[in-house]
Amino acid sequence: MKKIDEYTEEELVYLQNKLLKEYAHFKNKHLHLDMSRGKPSSQQLDRSNGILRVLDSYETEDGIDARNYGVLDGIPEAKRLFSDLLRIPDANIIIGGNSSLNLMYDTMTRFMLFGSLGSTPWCKLPKVKWLCPSPGYDRHFSVTESMGIEMIPVPMTEDGPDMEVVEKLVAKDELIKGMWCVPLYSNPQGICYSAETIDRMCSMETAAEDFRIMWDNAYGVHDIYEKIRLKDIFVTAKKFHHKDRIMYFFSTSKITFPGAGVALIAASKRNIAEIKKHMSVQTIGYDKLNQLRHVKYFGTADGIRAHMQELAKDLRPKFDVVLKTLEREIGDSGFATWMEPKGGYFISVDTLPGCAKETVALAKEAGVILTAAGATYPYGNDPHDSNIRIAPSYPTVEELAQAMNLFCLCVKLAGVTNLLEI
Amino acid sequence: MKKIDEYTEEELVYLQNKLLKEYAHFKNKHLHLDMSRGKPSSQQLDRSNGILRVLDSYETEDGIDARNYGVLDGIPEAKRLFSDLLRIPDANIIIGGNSSLNLMYDTMTRFMLFGSLGSTPWCKLPKVKWLCPSPGYDRHFSVTESMGIEMIPVPMTEDGPDMEVVEKLVAKDELIKGMWCVPLYSNPQGICYSAETIDRMCSMETAAEDFRIMWDNAYGVHDIYEKIRLKDIFVTAKKFHHKDRIMYFFSTSKITFPGAGVALIAASKRNIAEIKKHMSVQTIGYDKLNQLRHVKYFGTADGIRAHMQELAKDLRPKFDVVLKTLEREIGDSGFATWMEPKGGYFISVDTLPGCAKETVALAKEAGVILTAAGATYPYGNDPHDSNIRIAPSYPTVEELAQAMNLFCLCVKLAGVTNLLEI
Numbered sequence: 001m002k003k004i005d006e007y008t009e010e011e012l013v014y015l016q017n018k019l020l021k022e023y024a025h026f027k028n029k030h031l032h033l034d035m036s037r038g039k040p041s042s043q044q045l046d047r048s049n050g051i052l053r054v055l056d057s058y059e060t061e062d063g064i065d066a067r068n069y070g071v072l073d074g075i076p077e078a079k080r081l082f083s084d085l086l087r088i089p090d091a092n093i094i095i096g097g098n099s100s101l102n103l104m105y106d107t108m109t110r111f112m113l114f115g116s117l118g119s120t121p122w123c124k125l126p127k128v129k130w131l132c133p134s135p136g137y138d139r140h141f142s143v144t145e146s147m148g149i150e151m152i153p154v155p156m157t158e159d160g161p162d163m164e165v166v167e168k169l170v171a172k173d174e175l176i177k178g179m180w181c182v183p184l185y186s187n188p189q190g191i192c193y194s195a196e197t198i199d200r201m202c203s204m205e206t207a208a209e210d211f212r213i214m215w216d217n218a219y220g221v222h223d224i225y226e227k228i229r230l231k232d233i234f235v236t237a238k239k240f241h242h243k244d245r246i247m248y249f250f251s252t253s254k255i256t257f258p259g260a261g262v263a264l265i266a267a268s269k270r271n272i273a274e275i276k277k278h279m280s281v282q283t284i285g286y287d288k289l290n291q292l293r294h295v296k297y298f299g300t301a302d303g304i305r306a307h308m309q310e311l312a313k314d315l316r317p318k319f320d321v322v323l324k325t326l327e328r329e330i331g332d333s334g335f336a337t338w339m340e341p342k343g344g345y346f347i348s349v350d351t352l353p354g355c356a357k358e359t360v361a362l363a364k365e366a367g368v369i370l371t372a373a374g375a376t377y378p379y380g381n382d383p384h385d386s387n388i389r390i391a392p393s394y395p396t397v398e399e400l401a402q403a404m405n406l407f408c409l410c411v412k413l414a415g416v417t418n419l420l421e422i
Numbered sequence: 423m424k425k426i427d428e429y430t431e432e433e434l435v436y437l438q439n440k441l442l443k444e445y446a447h448f449k450n451k452h453l454h455l456d457m458s459r460g461k462p463s464s465q466q467l468d469r470s471n472g473i474l475r476v477l478d479s480y481e482t483e484d485g486i487d488a489r490n491y492g493v494l495d496g497i498p499e500a501k502r503l504f505s506d507l508l509r510i511p512d513a514n515i516i517i518g519g520n521s522s523l524n525l526m527y528d529t530m531t532r533f534m535l536f537g538s539l540g541s542t543p544w545c546k547l548p549k550v551k552w553l554c555p556s557p558g559y560d561r562h563f564s565v566t567e568s569m570g571i572e573m574i575p576v577p578m579t580e581d582g583p584d585m586e587v588v589e590k591l592v593a594k595d596e597l598i599k600g601m602w603c604v605p606l607y608s609n610p611q612g613i614c615y616s617a618e619t620i621d622r623m624c625s626m627e628t629a630a631e632d633f634r635i636m637w638d639n640a641y642g643v644h645d646i647y648e649k650i651r652l653k654d655i656f657v658t659a660k661k662f663h664h665k666d667r668i669m670y671f672f673s674t675s676k677i678t679f680p681g682a683g684v685a686l687i688a689a690s691k692r693n694i695a696e697i698k699k700h701m702s703v704q705t706i707g708y709d710k711l712n713q714l715r716h717v718k719y720f721g722t723a724d725g726i727r728a729h730m731q732e733l734a735k736d737l738r739p740k741f742d743v744v745l746k747t748l749e750r751e752i753g754d755s756g757f758a759t760w761m762e763p764k765g766g767y768f769i770s771v772d773t774l775p776g777c778a779k780e781t782v783a784l785a786k787e788a789g790v791i792l793t794a795a796g797a798t799y800p801y802g803n804d805p806h807d808s809n810i811r812i813a814p815s816y817p818t819v820e821e822l823a824q825a826m827n828l829f830c831l832c833v834k835l836a837g838v839t840n841l842l843e844i
Binding site: 042048066080098102124142146257283288313 | 462464467470475477480485487519520521525527531534543562564568675679680703704705707708
């Protein structure tokens with residue numbers, strides 16, 4: 001494929017005109033598609049409908065009536081199910097409500113108001129700073145931003161956050177209190193943290209005694225092409241004597257139903273004890289019937305794994321069409337680069353610098369909604385204006401094919417226009 | 423009935439011996455009963471089992487798939503259901519998760535971290551104080567205590583909190599930021615706030631601009647003997663130009679299932695906008711399928727009202743046996759006084775001063791668990807050591823009859839022992 005630096009000025013003008021014609025043609029199709037959020041399709045949700053009819057009794061295995069008050073940290077069979085699935089001891093797991101984001105928010109709130117394991121409440125400090133591997137998950141960034149925490153972007157490498165940068169920053173600045181991580185099939189790039197990255201995160205010395213890694217394993221069992229598993233974060237953290245550093249989150253939002261699933265937090269013994277102390281004031285406990293539904297529906301961790309293979313069958317053709325269209329329409333031209341994730345929910349595309357906002361605007365004008373350009377960076381500020389997150393889960397394969405043709409056209413049109421600008 | 427001040431010393435000794443014999447007899451029965459929490463009985467929960475089988479479709483009335491992401495503040499039909507039930511405009515309602523306590527905790531957390539409608543975040547103030555009408559709900563007090571808020575007890579009258587005391591305190595101290603209220607069938611006394619009390623709460627001038635009334639209408643439709651309705655809090659607050667003062671909470675914990683019900687917060691337009699802003703960062707939204715279950719099961723507000731009448735039929739004989747046993751065993755002797763609630767979940771008994779702890783301890787030794795003495799006061803500190811909360815909802819009528827015989831015996835035994843002490 002012809003590379004952008006091989007075009008003459010004249011050829012670029014010609015290409016621009018050609019792309020503009022194609023774009024006008026697309027606009028006439030009046031598309032109406034949303035690829036902005038990592039939202040499961042109705043077809044995917046249908047695969048979990050059985051969970052709504054599975055409750056025939058209400059007693060937990062230890063004889064608690066799941067319909068009544070009682071049990072703060074999750075019914076034992078639900079803890080065991082996720083313990084088996086994630087290979088975390090059940091004593092280190094608390095089953096929460098319907099949203100892991102909410103558990104993360106609550107965790108940050110507690111750090112702000114109460115500190116962690118005896119440290120000064122962060123709201124009493126003159127300033128708190130936070131590392132944000134970027135591109136990353138916009139809703140993580142919203143949480144830290146809303147609490148007035150200064151966010152410091154850290155570049156991503158194909159092995160995870162750039163640990164050279166991370167180590168240098170955390171070693172000297174005690175106001176840096178933690179970092180966001182989506183370690184497996186990262187949002188949006190689909191990067192899986194390497195064993196070395198995890199070793200370095202767990203072993204690095206931090207100026208802040210209460211430095212915390214918010215380990216959002218959102219896609220922990222969400223393989224699409226391959227089954228990738230991370231180095232065990234708790235075992236590694238323990239080895240390096242930093243086991244209190246890890247706050248681990250997971251949910252079934254993209255296993256059963258977003259909003260009607262089950263979320264969990266896992267942490268060291270001391271952290272779990274502290275969280276339970278606060279939770280016992282915060283709530284009467286979470287929805288045990290929904291926990292029981294999940295246990296009865298899946299039975300075992302293998303039940304969940306089999307279910308995820310079914311979901312992957314639906315998602316694979318969607319990822320295929322995105323990746324194949326990018327390859328066919330953009331290829332090695334240089335108009336954009338991207339990664340090929342092996343799982344998760346997103347594909348991340350980097351346009352030419354200064355072209356992401358324009359690409360998203362062009363697509364929107366032609367009826368395809370993408371995640372806002374910049375959203376993958378703290379404060380919505382992508383310094384190169386180049387990163388765009390594609391969420392292929394919701395549309396059908398046919399819709400995606402159309403949307404991706406348009407998307408690639410917009411990438412090139414924005415690119416060529418940018419190149420021609422004086 | 424013979425009154426305590428009519429007893430001679432000799433008669434008291436005789437009575438004590440008689441009671442000790444009866445107590446020994448009770449201990450041989452090896453009772454094992456729990457009247458500590460306002461927990462529905464299994465029989466009551468059975469009346470809502472149908473709600474678990476009611477979901478046959480997943481679409482909300484505005485075409486949202488309730489199984490998927492989307493909708494922060496509640497599906498429209500759920501808002502309307504509770505709007506009709508509580509006579510609050512649906513625009514002023516946010517449907518939350520499964521626990522109104524959690525909504526209150528979140529609300530307090532927001533005040534601490536962000537302030538309210540532009541005020542200074544409370545965590546930035548040197549001190550925050552809070553009014554706690556007492557006896558009151560122990561879990562309210564735990565929330566304020568956990569946040570380091572200084573709690574000031576305010577006496578209860580039969581019309582609600584003593585407004586003379588409240589008005590004087592809030593007028594001069596700008597660090598007093600709010601108060602807890604359970605306005606209908608208060609926990610534990612079953613007191614219903616009078617129209618005058620509500621008028622004064624809504625009209626009083628407060629030194630703190632961001633003074634907030636946490637209006638926990640936990641028993642808003644939980645009539646047992648009579649149907650009592652409060653003066654409309656929002657209309658009243660609006661009339662006196664203090665509509666931002668009210669944060670209103672409600673849940674179906676004691677309508678359907680504790681822990682698997684639906685909770686809500688209602689507030690002024692400005693407050694709702696601010697809460698939504700924070701919630702949009704905090705969570706992906708609450709469980710819409712459970713909201714839909716409640717709508718489909720009850721249909722209308724009248725459906726809920728009819729259901730509550732059924733529940734009242736179960737609860738009435740339980741309240742009857744508690745009140746009748748108190749009347750028969752203690753009557754006007756002076757060993758204790760109590761109120762006769764018309765609804766709610768509790769009966770509050772005041773023993774002779776200095777006798778509540780001993781009464782609870784005696785009951786426990788004989789196998790009946792009561793709410794810890796003092797729990798109904800801030801910091802667990804009942805200055806007179808006299809208030810005991812009785813929760814009759816969980817045991818059967820037969821069990822209650824036994825437990826109440828024991829309870830009255832313990833009240834008298836603790837009383838007479840106290841009177842004989844030198």
